[in-house]
Structure formats: C-alpha cells, structure tokens
Amino acid sequence: xxxxxxxxxxxxxxxxxxxxxxxxxxxxxxxxxxxxxxxxxxxxxxxxxxxxxxxxxxxxxxxxxxxxxxxxxxxxxxxxxxxxxxxxxxxxxxxxxxxxxxxxxxxxxxxxxxxxxxxxxxxxxxxxxxxxxxxxxxxxxxxxxxxxxxxxxxxxxxxxxxxxxxxxxxxxxxxxxxxxxxxxxxxxxxxxxxxxxxxxxxxxxxxxxxxxxxxxxxxxxxxxxxxxxxxxxxxxxxxxxxxxxxxxxxxxxxxxxxxxxxxxxxxxxxxxxxxxxxxxxxxxxxxxxxxxxxxxxxxxxxxxxxxxxxxxxxxxxxxxxxxxxxxxxxxxxxxxxxxxxxxxxxxxxxxxxxxxxxxxxxxxxxxxxxxxxxxxxxxxxxxxxxxxxxxxxxxxxxxxxxxxxxxxxxxxxxxxxxx
Numbered sequence: 001x002x003x004x005x006x007x008x009x010x011x012x013x014x015x016x017x018x019x020x021x022x023x024x025x026x027x028x029x030x031x032x033x034x035x036x037x038x039x040x041x042x043x044x045x046x047x048x049x050x051x052x053x054x055x056x057x058x059x060x061x062x063x064x065x066x067x068x069x070x071x072x073x074x075x076x077x078x079x080x081x082x083x084x085x086x087x088x089x090x091x092x093x094x095x096x097x098x099x100x101x102x103x104x105x106x107x108x109x110x111x112x113x114x115x116x117x118x119x120x121x122x123x124x125x126x127x128x129x130x131x132x133x134x135x136x137x138x139x140x141x142x143x144x145x146x147x148x149x150x151x152x153x154x155x156x157x158x159x160x161x162x163x164x165x166x167x168x169x170x171x172x173x174x175x176x177x178x179x180x181x182x183x184x185x186x187x188x189x190x191x192x193x194x195x196x197x198x199x200x201x202x203x204x205x206x207x208x209x210x211x212x213x214x215x216x217x218x219x220x221x222x223x224x225x226x227x228x229x230x231x232x233x234x235x236x237x238x239x240x241x242x243x244x245x246x247x248x249x250x251x252x253x254x255x256x257x258x259x260x261x262x263x264x265x266x267x268x269x270x271x272x273x274x275x276x277x278x279x280x281x282x283x284x285x286x287x288x289x290x291x292x293x294x295x296x297x298x299x300x301x302x303x304x305x306x307x308x309x310x311x312x313x314x315x316x317x318x319x320x321x322x323x324x325x326x327x328x329x330x331x332x333x334x335x336x337x338x339x340x341x342x343x344x345x346x347x348x349x350x351x352x353x354x355x356x357x358x359x360x361x362x363x364x365x366x367x368x369x370x371x372x373x374x375x376x377x378x379x380x381x382x383x384x385x386x387x388x389x390x391x392x393x394x395x396x397x398x399x400x401x402x403x404x405x406x407x408x409x410x411x412x413x414x415x416x417x418x419x
Contacts, residue, residue, distance in 0.1 A: 004029055264288045267318065272299035278352070280304065281316050281387075290319045293327075293375070298347060303387060304354035308402075311393035320347075320383040320410075322376050346372035347385050348406035353399075355391070361399040365406040376411045383410030 004026035009017030018026070035041050038048065052067060054060045061068035128142050134152045141159040152158075152170045229235070263286035269277040276299030281289050283306040291298065298320075306314045348365030349372070365387065367373055375383045385408045394401035 001029070001033060262286065262288055264290060264319075267291045269296055271296075276300075278302055279318070281318065283307075283314075283316065283356075287315060288317045288319070290321070292321045293323045294321075300350040300352055301347065301387070302352040302354065302360075303389065304352075304360065305356045306389060308355035308358065308391045308396045310391075312391055314389045314391070315386055316389070317384065317386045320375055320385060322379055322381040322383070324379055326379045327377055346374045347408070348373050348387070348404070351387075351404050353389065353402055353404065355396055355402075358396045361397075363399055363402065363404060365404040367406055373406050373408045375408075378411065378413060380413065381410065382412040383408055384412070385410070 006023040006026055007016070007018040009015070032041070035044060039045050052060055052063065054069075059070045061070070128140075128144070128146045128148075130146075130148050130150060134148055134150060140154075142164075145163045145165070146160055147165045148170070149167045151168050152166060154171070265282075265285040265288070267289040268280045268282070269291075270280065272278045275297055277296035278300040279291055279298045280302045282304050301318075303316050306316070346367075348367060351363050351365050352360055353363055354360030365373075373385060375381075375385075385406065388405040388407075390403045390405070392401050392403075
C-alpha cells in the first residue's frame, strides 16, 4: 500500500488535523507493512541486505524491485557451473554433500548416470549404475552393486565391494584380480591366463599345449595330434589310431595289440601293353593288396605313397589269384615284352617306385639267387608275393638310395588227401 500520512492541520490546534484515533491507525498500518516486508509480521529479521553484487558466472537483472539472478558459467573462481540446453556443467572440481570442491567425486547415495562416467582421479561411491561408457583413469571404489551396460575401460584400479554386472565390454589394462565367474566369450589374456580347471565343449589351441604331471586324459570323442604324442608309460586305446597323411605311428617300446586287423585293398590297374597291365599299389590304402590275373597279366608293379623319412624298410604284399583257365605260353607267369636275352620276365622285372612326396622313378627288384619270380602255372592257384623296399635315408629322389627285394610263397591250392 502507499504510505499513509497524518494530517497536522493549518495552524496549531485549529481543529483541522487528523484525530488521535485516525493518526494511530495510519501509524499501525505503516508499521504492519514494514514488519511483513522485512520480518515475519511480528519480529524483524536480523540484518538487512543493502545491495546485491553479481559474482563470477552470475548476472543480475537489476538493482531494485524484483531481481532475477542468472548463471552465465565460466570464470576461474573457487568453482563455477554453467547451464545450457543440455544441463549443468563445470570445468572445476565438484564436491557433493560438502562445501569443499576437490579432485575426488564422493557420493554417499546411489549414483545413476544415463550417459557416461569418466574418473581421472579416485572416485568412491556406494551404488553405481551407468548405462553409458565408463572410463576410469585413476581408481574407482564401489562398495555397493555396480551395473554397467556400456563399455568399461579401466586405466587404474577398479575396486568392487559388492557385485559387478557388465553386459557390455570390460577392458582392464592393468588386469583382473580375484575370482571372475560367469560365461566367457572370446576370453584372452596377455601374457598368460592361469586357471585350475577348464571344462568346456571344445577347445582350440594354435600353439603348443604343455600338460605337467597329467595322470589321465579322458576323452569321449576324438583326440587329434598334429605331430607327436609322447607317452612315457602307456596308451590304452579302445578305438582307432589313425596317422595323418605324411606321418606315421612310431612305438619305441613294446606294442601290445589285440583285435587288430590289416586292411586289404584291391590293386588298381591300367594298360601297359596289349596283354599286360600296370598294377598300382597305393600305400595310402594299406600294405596288402589282391589282384586277379583274369583282369590282366602284370607287366609293371607300381608302388606309391610309401614313407621315406629315414633309414627304413617298407613291405608291400600282393595276393595273386591265377586265371580260371590253365595259363599257356607263360602268360600266367606275367611275361613281359623285350626281356633282355629272351629271358622270361616275371614279377619285379619292372618296378616303379613313387615315395610319398617324391617324383617316381623306374627300377627293378632283386630276387634270391638272381632267379625270376614266376607265378603258378596252375589255374586258380594263389601266390603271395612280398616286395621289400629299403631306403637308406639319403636323398629321397635318388633311385640309388632305394633297394627293392621280392620273394614269393605260392602255388597254393586245395589238395586231395587219401584215406
């Protein structure tokens, strides 16, 4: 209200001024307005603000009447905040729950960050929930439960007194210490990952796996060794041991086999001459073969893909079945053309050797007493012919480093036993 004045009249006691009652009412009204403005209506406040001065990062709309205080941000005082369309920001230290700003960011309640958390010093919180990216350059100490759904990068130490739930990627340049449980996908470690027990469906190791003091290896599937399995005691196998192409199974101690069987393959043939064939014995298919002479007289025996890795002796056996009709003119004895001095040719006269990984070369076999290995001249007989190849360990492509020996046990047939 406007100030109310008391009329004093024109001259003293001329009866034209305000009465005592009217004057007292005006005085009371004026005091009531003052006490309500700078007090509680009954008691005045202690101290009166005489002026307002805008500090760093603050602007005032005026000096009298209604004054609007606005934060402008910036400044280099003891702490300043800026406010824009995205929220509140500061370039200085922050103190929460305290009047002192410092490098530490201490929160005693729950902290919920929708964006990211970047800690370059040491931070301590009770509960931390971050849905954005978390970067800790110093140390972060969490005594409650931490839930991180973004990327967590820790350059210093991350101490979690409660639980740590990470649904994104968690990277620690200093490493992880303590127990880590849960599902691991793409688990890597430099230089090493040390564990007690590894249980899984499958494991792939690109380097060397070294097992110290292993008592048992229990596998219900297939164990594949690319090069060497070294067993100082024994290996008990109830299934099949298969050596990869180009390798061999080597036993330096005793070998105890039960229920073992050797694969028998049929030798493949290709035409050598009109009346003779090349009999191919591929050692990748085994070391025992069969050949029925009704499918062609043998002109050349080709033995291929046998190992030649050290000074060794390799045997290949052929079970020959003579023709169903009585051979004539030596055909059943695998006569070949152009035999020197007209001597009869026989099994081993012409040999083609092709060790594994080596270009083949032609040679001939050595026979006991320099005779000729001839097959039976009786129809239906069975002859067992074994070729022995001695490789002396020299150059694998040099024919002189191989010696081929051939022996026959034959003329097998059913006989008539008199009573």
